Amino acid sequence: MGAFRGCQAASKPPWQTRRCIVFGSRVQISCGVAFALLKNPNTGSTKRHYAFGLANRFYTEINTTIQMAKYKLEYLWLDGYEPVANIRGKTQVKEFKNFPKLEELPMWGFDGSSTRQAEGRSSDCMLKPVAVYPDSTKKNGVLVMCEVMQPDGKTPHVSNGRASIPDDPGAWFGFEQEYFLYQDGKPLGFPESGFPFPQGEYYTGVGYRNVGDIAREIVDTHLDLCLDAGINHEGINAEVAKGQWEFQIFGKGSKNAADQVWVARYLLLRLCEKYGVDVNFHCKPLGKDVDWNGSGMHANFSTTYMREVGGKEYFENLMAAFDKYKNEHIAVYGPDNHLRLTGLHETQSIDKFNYGVANRGASVRVPHSFVNNDYKGYLEDRRPNSQGDPYKIAGRILQTIQTVPTPAVKKAAKK
Numbered sequence: 001m002g003a004f005r006g007c008q009a010a011s012k013p014p015w016q017t018r019r020c021i022v023f024g025s026r027v028q029i030s031c032g033v034a035f036a037l038l039k040n041p042n043t044g045s046t047k048r049h050y051a052f053g054l055a056n057r058f059y060t061e062i063n064t065t066i067q068m069a070k071y072k073l074e075y076l077w078l079d080g081y082e083p084v085a086n087i088r089g090k091t092q093v094k095e096f097k098n099f100p101k102l103e104e105l106p107m108w109g110f111d112g113s114s115t116r117q118a119e120g121r122s123s124d125c126m127l128k129p130v131a132v133y134p135d136s137t138k139k140n141g142v143l144v145m146c147e148v149m150q151p152d153g154k155t156p157h158v159s160n161g162r163a164s165i166p167d168d169p170g171a172w173f174g175f176e177q178e179y180f181l182y183q184d185g186k187p188l189g190f191p192e193s194g195f196p197f198p199q200g201e202y203y204t205g206v207g208y209r210n211v212g213d214i215a216r217e218i219v220d221t222h223l224d225l226c227l228d229a230g231i232n233h234e235g236i237n238a239e240v241a242k243g244q245w246e247f248q249i250f251g252k253g254s255k256n257a258a259d260q261v262w263v264a265r266y267l268l269l270r271l272c273e274k275y276g277v278d279v280n281f282h283c284k285p286l287g288k289d290v291d292w293n294g295s296g297m298h299a300n301f302s303t304t305y306m307r308e309v310g311g312k313e314y315f316e317n318l319m320a321a322f323d324k325y326k327n328e329h330i331a332v333y334g335p336d337n338h339l340r341l342t343g344l345h346e347t348q349s350i351d352k353f354n355y356g357v358a359n360r361g362a363s364v365r366v367p368h369s370f371v372n373n374d375y376k377g378y379l380e381d382r383r384p385n386s387q388g389d390p391y392k393i394a395g396r397i398l399q400t401i402q403t404v405p406t407p408a409v410k411k412a413a414k415k
Helices: 025-039 045-066 215-228 254-273 304-308 312-324 326-332 368-372 390-401
Strands: 069-078 087-096 108-111 124-135 141-149 172-183 233-238 244-252 278-280 297-302 355-357 364-366 379-381
Touching: 069 124, 069 254, 087 254, 124 254, 141 254, 172 254, 172 390, 215 233, 215 244, 215 254, 244 254, 254 278, 254 390, 297 390, 304 312, 312 326, 312 390, 326 390
Parallel strands: 069 141, 355 364
Antiparallel strands: 069 087, 108 124, 124 141, 172 244, 172 278, 172 297, 233 244, 297 379, 364 379
16 A cells, blocks of 8 residues: 555545545545446446445555554563562553554563663663553553563563463462552651551551541552453452551462562552552561561462362372472562561461461461362462562462372262
8 A cells, every 4th residue: 555644534435425535546546446437327237346346445444544543552570679679661652453462562672771680781671571451541551561581582581580480370369469558758647756546447447547538549549440451459458557458469370460460569559659659568667576567468379179179188288398398488478578477467487387277377378168168279378478579479389389299080980
């Protein structure tokens, strides 16, 4: 097709409007020929059929071209800061006929020397799209979760914690992300000095005295933004401490679940900008020696085998493996966890492992529903903290599960 700049009357075929204004000789001539043939009463049926086909063909090309829209693609990735990566974002504009599919999104470079992922003398890193979500805060907005790759676009960067973790669509994860809302260096609702009244009524609390005047608006708006994006956001609640909240994300597969947690975190951080509020994900922002809860990111998990077969023997073997690899789990369950996992405030000590039915002070909480269903269902690992990387947490859980044999299911004998 020649140079193309527009067409009036795109809502009607050219032969109906007589106003096909196309700056491209091939389309202009073809429309004119089709219109002339259709206008002439002496045009035979064969030529008339040809004219209709010709006009329809170029009408389709016209419509296809003018329907291309500019989409704002916000690429998100994790930087190279340690021990906690920050989520970064930058936007490019691309044209698509419809909301872009993952496979349509290009890789994109960035300056790794500004994110602790490269040196200035060789600073190029690449962003590889791995998940895409609509962004309802912008016209034609798109959120693109990415992995960081080396300049060749094929080798994962050393900071890329997503690429190497085990994945299994039959593994389901539910993350309970706790956090504090901070303003002027203190949790929302805290006085200028000292502390508010002790925790007790804040959990799932209602009213200005408990939740203040903007927190509810923030968390409700965040919920809507996540749902608009297609994120499996499953709920919110005010938490035990003043200014502390929680949201829950569910996903099938370790990578898919963790992608959603990171994008949900990003949406919350960006939303809070307009309120002059920061999100504090530290697991114990008020310190170890005060009577205020810390923040966790409890990981509820199950596999196909756990849901469909299970059994007490398998469960006990699984818990033995979690005990055996407790140090490996703690290593990726978030920084400063020694401040939080003290045996107080609904935690087990960091150097111990235990499990218990409905026990919120255990390393792993076993729901009543799990035991009542012949040890089938999900379990809750309560050790991951609020700053933990969900990629590494889900990956470690799957690694440990994979060390536990799954006895073949005995089929009922045929009669």
